[in-house]
Amino acid sequence: MSRLLDNVCSELQRLPGIGRRTAMRLAMHILKMDTEVVDTLSQSIASFRHDIRYCRSCNNLSDGDLCPICSDTRRDSSTICVVEQVQDLMSIENTGQYRGVYHVLGGVISPMQGIGPSDLKIDLLCDKLLAGNIREVIVAISTSVEGETTLFYLLSRLKAFPDVKVTTIARGIGFGDELEYVDELTITHALMNRREVTNVK
Amino acid sequence: MSRLLDNVCSELQRLPGIGRRTAMRLAMHILKMDTEVVDTLSQSIASFRHDIRYCRSCNNLSDGDLCPICSDTRRDSSTICVVEQVQDLMSIENTGQYRGVYHVLGGVISPMQGIGPSDLKIDLLCDKLLAGNIREVIVAISTSVEGETTLFYLLSRLKAFPDVKVTTIARGIGFGDELEYVDELTITHALMNRREVTNVK
Numbered sequence: 001m002s003r004l005l006d007n008v009c010s011e012l013q014r015l016p017g018i019g020r021r022t023a024m025r026l027a028m029h030i031l032k033m034d035t036e037v038v039d040t041l042s043q044s045i046a047s048f049r050h051d052i053r054y055c056r057s058c059n060n061l062s063d064g065d066l067c068p069i070c071s072d073t074r075r076d077s078s079t080i081c082v083v084e085q086v087q088d089l090m091s092i093e094n095t096g097q098y099r100g101v102y103h104v105l106g107g108v109i110s111p112m113q114g115i116g117p118s119d120l121k122i123d124l125l126c127d128k129l130l131a132g133n134i135r136e137v138i139v140a141i142s143t144s145v146e147g148e149t150t151l152f153y154l155l156s157r158l159k160a161f162p163d164v165k166v167t168t169i170a171r172g173i174g175f176g177d178e179l180e181y182v183d184e185l186t187i188t189h190a191l192m193n194r195r196e197v198t199n200v201k
Numbered sequence: 202m203s204r205l206l207d208n209v210c211s212e213l214q215r216l217p218g219i220g221r222r223t224a225m226r227l228a229m230h231i232l233k234m235d236t237e238v239v240d241t242l243s244q245s246i247a248s249f250r251h252d253i254r255y256c257r258s259c260n261n262l263s264d265g266d267l268c269p270i271c272s273d274t275r276r277d278s279s280t281i282c283v284v285e286q287v288q289d290l291m292s293i294e295n296t297g298q299y300r301g302v303y304h305v306l307g308g309v310i311s312p313m314q315g316i317g318p319s320d321l322k323i324d325l326l327c328d329k330l331l332a333g334n335i336r337e338v339i340v341a342i343s344t345s346v347e348g349e350t351t352l353f354y355l356l357s358r359l360k361a362f363p364d365v366k367v368t369t370i371a372r373g374i375g376f377g378d379e380l381e382y383v384d385e386l387t388i389t390h391a392l393m394n395r396r397e398v399t400n401v402k
Contacts, residue, residue, distance in 0.1 A: 001269065001291065002262045008249035011242040016230050022218070024288055029217050030250055031262075041212040042247040048209040049231055049239040061203045061232075068202065087225055090202065 057128070059104040059121045061086050069093075069101055076100045078135040082125065082154065084108055084142060092140065100138070103128070108146040109153055117153055129161045136165040143171065258329070260305040260322045262287050270294075270302055277301045279336040283326065283355065285309055285343060293341065301339070304329070309347040310354055318354055330362045337366040344372065 012023040030038055055067035079100030083089050089102045105120040141147045158166050172190040173182055213224040256268035280301030284290050290303045306321040342348045359367050373391040374383055
């Protein structure tokens, strides 16, 4: 086998979800792409890794010192939505409904993976709260065991700021989910957090 | 969203089977990789596209003028296995059972995609046959409509070389396939090409 092909295949296999066959398929596709397009692809990977920075305010990925969200003066900087990772921030941004700012923890507390509270950007969040002008912190962390642990730790830290309202996003049945296939814990929560129907005539 | 992240995601989406979410997942993984590893990955993609060559004898991917198979003197150069694409060559190589050489057509005749006989490396194959010393041509092309068309065209060209034995790989029931789920055409072929059992005592 050609050494160049061998190299590109083994390198592509370092990426998650890419095995031997997929790597080969990608390599064959790369061969059919214009040289300039491949150069742009290759350079975008390298420069992403080299030049990306973390927003000094919210730990979001950023090109500069502050991310586009934190530097957007039209956003409500008194409301902070706490998320695990950048992907979660993007999911919320995609709804186009949230006008506050974010805080990216960079993971969840996981003793199994050796991730403790000090590995997360919790101090950075507390510093922001200390500086004042924050009205609400919305915690939008996943409901895994690690997520819940992180939530409880976070709540204990947030007790130091009694003036800040702390909320979590609602747990319930997703739109399009069939009750038949929803797990018991979610149904229990959805029942407990039921809402009175007010707008029916 | 960060421009660097945006760039790398849109570039990754040029690859087959990589959508918005997968691109994001790959980008996040790239972020966790060592800078040197990412550089090697990025460079391997670019240099693969820039420096790869096609073997002048068999059209296989190659680092140099001749591919490792064609330049291997231990291989039987009098037997040529004709395949559509490099991946097929590799599948056969992976069996470790074939000691002949290959000829990569670079596709199949497909009027729908505007691929005619002149787009395939058929002339190169005929040149090799003209040069002599070839005993057998094994045609290992897929059984799609395009593959069969290519096979018939190829056979018509190979008629010019009556001394060369032309064979196709056997069609039949694959090992582990259940007869219940095998298509009728394959079963028909497998029945027609049945073999007498000779080694049962």
